[in-house]
Amino acid sequence: xxxxxxxxxxxxxxxxxxxxxxxxxxxxxxxxxxxxxxxxxxxxxxxxxxxxxxxxxxxxxxxxxxxxxxxxxxxxxxxxxxxxxxxxxxxxxxxxxxxxxxxxxxxxxxxxxxxxxxxxxxxxxxxxxxxxxxxxxxxxxxxxxxxxxxxxxxxxxxxxxxxxxxxxxxxxxxxxxxxxxxxxxxxxxxxxxxxxxxxxxxxxxxxxxxxxxxxxxxxxxxxxxxxxxxxxxxxxxxxxxxxxxxxxxxxxxxxxxxxxxxxxxxxxxxxxxxxxxxxxxxxxxxxxxxxxxxxxxxxxxxxxxxxxxxxxxxxxxxxxxxxxxxxxxxxxxxxxxxxxxx
Amino acid sequence: xxxxxxxxxxxxxxxxxxxxxxxxxxxxxxxxxxxxxxxxxxxxxxxxxxxxxxxxxxxxxxxxxxxxxxxxxxxxxxxxxxxxxxxxxxxxxxxxxxxxxxxxxxxxxxxxxxxxxxxxxxxxxxxxxxxxxxxxxxxxxxxxxxxxxxxxxxxxxxxxxxxxxxxxxxxxxxxxxxxxxxxxxxxxxxxxxxxxxxxxxxxxxxxxxxxxxxxxxxxxxxxxxxxxxxxxxxxxxxxxxxxxxxxxxxxxxxxxxxxxxxxxxxxxxxxxxxxxxxxxxxxxxxxxxxxxxxxxxxxxxxxxxxxxxxxxxxxxxxxxxxxxxxxxxxxxxxxxxxxxxxxxxxxxxxxxxxxxxxxxxxxxxxxxxxxxxxxxxxxxxxxxxxxxxxxxxxxxxxxxxxxxxxxxxxxxxxxxxxxxxxxxxxxxxxxxxxxxxxxxxxxxxxxxxxxxxxxxxxxxxxxxxxxxxxxxxxxxxxxxxxxxxxxxxxxxxxxxxxxxxxxxxxxxxxxxxxxxxxxxxxxxxxxxxxxxxxxxxxxxxxxxxxxxxxxxxxxxxxxxxxxxxxxxxxxxxxxxxxxxxxxxxxxxxxxxxxxxxxxxxxxxxxxxxxxxxxxxxxxx
Numbered sequence: 001x002x003x004x005x006x007x008x009x010x011x012x013x014x015x016x017x018x019x020x021x022x023x024x025x026x027x028x029x030x031x032x033x034x035x036x037x038x039x040x041x042x043x044x045x046x047x048x049x050x051x052x053x054x055x056x057x058x059x060x061x062x063x064x065x066x067x068x069x070x071x072x073x074x075x076x077x078x079x080x081x082x083x084x085x086x087x088x089x090x091x092x093x094x095x096x097x098x099x100x101x102x103x104x105x106x107x108x109x110x111x112x113x114x115x116x117x118x119x120x121x122x123x124x125x126x127x128x129x130x131x132x133x134x135x136x137x138x139x140x141x142x143x144x145x146x147x148x149x150x151x152x153x154x155x156x157x158x159x160x161x162x163x164x165x166x167x168x169x170x171x172x173x174x175x176x177x178x179x180x181x182x183x184x185x186x187x188x189x190x191x192x193x194x195x196x197x198x199x200x201x202x203x204x205x206x207x208x209x210x211x212x213x214x215x216x217x218x219x220x221x222x223x224x225x226x227x228x229x230x231x232x233x234x235x236x237x238x239x240x241x242x243x244x245x246x247x248x249x250x251x252x253x254x255x256x257x258x259x260x261x262x263x264x265x266x267x268x269x270x271x272x273x274x275x276x277x278x279x280x281x282x283x284x285x286x287x288x289x290x291x292x293x294x295x296x297x298x299x300x301x302x303x304x305x306x307x308x309x310x311x312x313x314x315x316x317x318x319x320x321x322x323x324x325x326x327x328x329x330x331x332x333x334x335x336x337x338x339x340x341x342x
Numbered sequence: 343x344x345x346x347x348x349x350x351x352x353x354x355x356x357x358x359x360x361x362x363x364x365x366x367x368x369x370x371x372x373x374x375x376x377x378x379x380x381x382x383x384x385x386x387x388x389x390x391x392x393x394x395x396x397x398x399x400x401x402x403x404x405x406x407x408x409x410x411x412x413x414x415x416x417x418x419x420x421x422x423x424x425x426x427x428x429x430x431x432x433x434x435x436x437x438x439x440x441x442x443x444x445x446x447x448x449x450x451x452x453x454x455x456x457x458x459x460x461x462x463x464x465x466x467x468x469x470x471x472x473x474x475x476x477x478x479x480x481x482x483x484x485x486x487x488x489x490x491x492x493x494x495x496x497x498x499x500x501x502x503x504x505x506x507x508x509x510x511x512x513x514x515x516x517x518x519x520x521x522x523x524x525x526x527x528x529x530x531x532x533x534x535x536x537x538x539x540x541x542x543x544x545x546x547x548x549x550x551x552x553x554x555x556x557x558x559x560x561x562x563x564x565x566x567x568x569x570x571x572x573x574x575x576x577x578x579x580x581x582x583x584x585x586x587x588x589x590x591x592x593x594x595x596x597x598x599x600x601x602x603x604x605x606x607x608x609x610x611x612x613x614x615x616x617x618x619x620x621x622x623x624x625x626x627x628x629x630x631x632x633x634x635x636x637x638x639x640x641x642x643x644x645x646x647x648x649x650x651x652x653x654x655x656x657x658x659x660x661x662x663x664x665x666x667x668x669x670x671x672x673x674x675x676x677x678x679x680x681x682x683x684x685x686x687x688x689x690x691x692x693x694x695x696x697x698x699x700x701x702x703x704x705x706x707x708x709x710x711x712x713x714x715x716x717x718x719x720x721x722x723x724x725x726x727x728x729x730x731x732x733x734x735x736x737x738x739x740x741x742x743x744x745x746x747x748x749x750x751x752x753x754x755x756x757x758x759x760x761x762x763x764x765x766x767x768x769x770x771x772x773x774x775x776x777x778x779x780x781x782x783x784x785x786x787x788x789x790x791x792x793x794x795x796x797x798x799x800x801x802x803x804x805x806x807x808x809x810x811x812x813x814x815x816x817x818x819x820x821x822x823x824x825x826x827x828x829x830x831x832x833x834x835x836x837x838x839x840x841x842x843x844x845x846x847x848x849x850x851x852x853x854x855x856x857x858x859x860x861x862x863x864x865x866x867x868x869x870x871x872x873x874x875x876x877x878x879x880x881x882x883x884x885x886x887x888x889x890x891x892x893x894x895x896x897x898x899x900x901x902x903x904x905x906x907x908x909x910x911x912x913x914x915x916x917x918x919x920x921x922x923x924x925x926x927x928x929x930x931x932x933x934x935x936x937x938x939x940x941x942x943x944x945x946x947x948x949x950x951x952x953x954x955x956x957x958x959x960x961x962x
Contacts, residue, residue, distance in 0.1 A: 062687070077657075
């Protein structure tokens with residue numbers, strides 16, 4: 001299929017320069033690559049800039065209420081598992097008001113492709129800090145800087161026993177499209193954290209890795225089965241240092257034999273968590289703004305493990321009981337009651 | 343002794359099995375052709391301290407002919423312990439030190455037969471129930487019971503132990519069977535055939551066959567005990583109903599009837615029933631029932647919270663299922679915004695509100711009608727939804743079916759109001775065949791709109807068409823934002839918003855053309871009309887009979903039946919009776935001009951007492 005088939009007739013109203021434009025295009029490309037028909041594809045969203053996405057995709061879509069996209073998507077996918085269901089959400093919609101639904105859709109492992117647009121700000125309400133804004137962040141609702149500790153989305157996903165986590169960057173189209181395609185292949189709740197720039201209220205929030213000149217040095221695109229090598233000259237690798245009580249990740253020369261090979265399918269989430277947390281201190285506290293973490297920010301599919309999905313389990317249980325039941329219809333059911341004629 | 347109807351109350355510790363005993367006796371009576379109406383009343387605590395006043399659990403049943411309510415006061419009381427006797431005697435004053443019997447508060451009649459377990463009046467029992475005395479014989483004096491009350495002392499515990507001494511059961515299991523001995527005595531008193539009772543027990547313990555024989559033994563011993571006891575009370579014969587339509591009957595609790603109404607509706611309209619819900623007293627039994635109905639292809643999602651309950655249902659509705667959510671007052675508050683989404687997106691949805699005492703956590707296990715205005719108005723914006731109310735435990739079936747029918751035919755959320763009293767109470771229900779039930783025709787999108795579909799397209803009744811994912815050529819984006827009245831895309835145009843607001847209202851208003859008109863019953867020539875809605879129908883009916891006046895009862899709240907104003911204006915005195923502070927009266931005042939509405943209100947967490955309505959009406 002072609003990306004153009006997934007473009008709706010609506011004018012895309014994201015601000016000029018907003019990272020969401022790129023994600024929108026990536027989605028259309030990914031959906032074309034996935035190849036599920038427009039009428040079998042459903043895009044659910046809550047409220048926020050990211051949640052406008054369904055309007056720009058020529059599929060079935062439902063732009064719902066703030067924070068509840070996850071619960072509504074759960075209803076769609078569980079009741080109609082034959083549909084391919086995407087959820088568009090942001091750091092406010094998903095991690096603040098919708099936090100409960102987010103952890104539970106992950107815990108249940110509902111087969112959804114969840115695009116979490118993280119720009120670390122509330123854009124549609126014009127610039128308040130979000131649950132991913134770094135501590136000390138100055139915004140309209142935190143004129144003296146926030147005093148809150150932010151979430152790191154990956155930790156939340158893994159804490160909720162997530163089976164799929166990927167991270168991508170608005171300016172990295174190939175990785176974004178690939179993460180979306182991989183997310184769709186994965187059976188279960190697939191979370192793609194899309195690091196996006198809010199050009200109006202939080203411009204440059206990810207410039208540490210987004211800037212073209214330095215991106216290769218400061219980020220690594222993980223690929224299952226491949227060595228963890230990064231750098232403009234592919235000269236650096238990631239390894240585990242066992243010299244401490246709890247081993248930790250370090251940067252070593254690319255030819256070091258200790259360089260790790262990425263295994264996204266590893267059941268144990270320990271290493272996935274370590275990879276996902278690399279360099280995150282840059283985003284958790286404004287005091288670290290000038291920090292120069294040695295470890296790169298991990299992009300690509302960090303975790304992708306198999307587990308039974310909620311929608312499959314629910315439907316299987318119903319099918320098993322329904323097919324063998326003696327009373328399948330209402331009239332048969334009423335006969336099972338203690339009844340008498342009068 | 344022959345009686346038209348009799349009220350009997352089983353009362354004991356919450357662990358004494360009073361609900362089971364009461365339900366068995368009620369079902370047994372229903373089989374024999376009695377009409378029944380029951381009122382279970384239990385504490386909010388799962389296991390209150392044993393033997394205390396707070397742990398008393400009761401079950402009242404009215405049986406006979408012309409039964410409209412569970413009855414005001416009991417003719418026969420079974421009190422399994424000292425605390426139960428005190429609570430039943432003192433009624434709402436049971437917690438007041440030094441309180442004594444008075445006819446008004448006492449829950450049984452002054453010539454009632456009161457069966458007590460004399461083994462449950464030990465020093466410890468009396469202490470726990472906060473009696474002054476430590477002697478059983480002084481208990482009646484302390485309570486101030488009149489001599490007209492016929493106390494029947496039975497050593498239930500000893501007799502049960504005796505009956506089961508060779509059973510091999512442990513002491514705890516033996517003591518748990520005390521209720522069956524009491525039931526046996528009551529069966530003798532009302533001349534209930536033992537074979538039917540035994541058949542019931544066999545069904546009840548089908549999964550624990552080892553318990554059948556001991557329970558049958560205790561039950562039979564209880565019956566024989568009554569028979570051999572030279573009691574100076576006569577067995578009581580209760581009239582069978584002659585008003586009942588011929589058919590197959592069962593006794594059913596309101597929550598189960600609600601669940602089955604939804605099941606029947608789903609099969610009738612050819613859709614799968616989806617329930618998204620979260621546990622909340624007193625609505626949870628609907629979810630329990632539906633979770634067990636996978637044989638009927640029902641899908642239940644126990645969501646992470648009330649909001650997710652309704653939202654998963656909205657998702658399933660968007661995808662084409664018959665979707666429902668069940669809750670009680672606090673949950674309805676939490677669901678408000680999502681119900682607004684279903685109004686805006688014009689998706690069918692059944693919201694069942696099993697009302698309880700409020701506000702806030704309020705009285706979770708008690709009954710009240712205080713969510714009415716929340717159901718009608720409790721959402722942001724101009725947000726009309728259909729609101730209907732069941733009025734008996736049995737017709738919860740009909741109105742759940744009706745709620746689903748209205749929802750899918752009119753593309754609107756429908757809020758079905760029941761309450762604790764209907765939900766937990768049981769009534770005789772004539773089992774319908776699916777073929778007898780009215781057809782349900784969902785507002786599916788017609789073929790000719792393929793490729794031209796928009797969410798905003800409506801028929802001549804202002805009802806939009808339902809196109810669901812998987813259908814090629816009907817791809818669309820639905821929204822909670824205001825949408826263009828033609829294209830269906832986001833619109834902030836001022837004229838468009840007003841047009842859409844009126845279109846959503848018109849859609850709900852036209853439902854009035856599809857519902858029955860309001861009927862007046864009783865003495866229609868009277869100048870006084872009693873008006874009620876929902877679960878108070880039986881009580882108001884009985885009161886109207888006693889007062890010799892007319893009565894009109896509402897099952898349809900929004901929209902109101904078309905002839906409402908005409909009916910109400912025909913009476914000099916219109917008295918709205920409800921279990922709140924006048925919510926329906928307020929609603930009627932805003933909808934019907936030229937009527938001076940009078941009110942009878944009660945907010946005690948209990949159903950009306952017929953006598954209270956009668957007294958209040960006379961005092962107006």
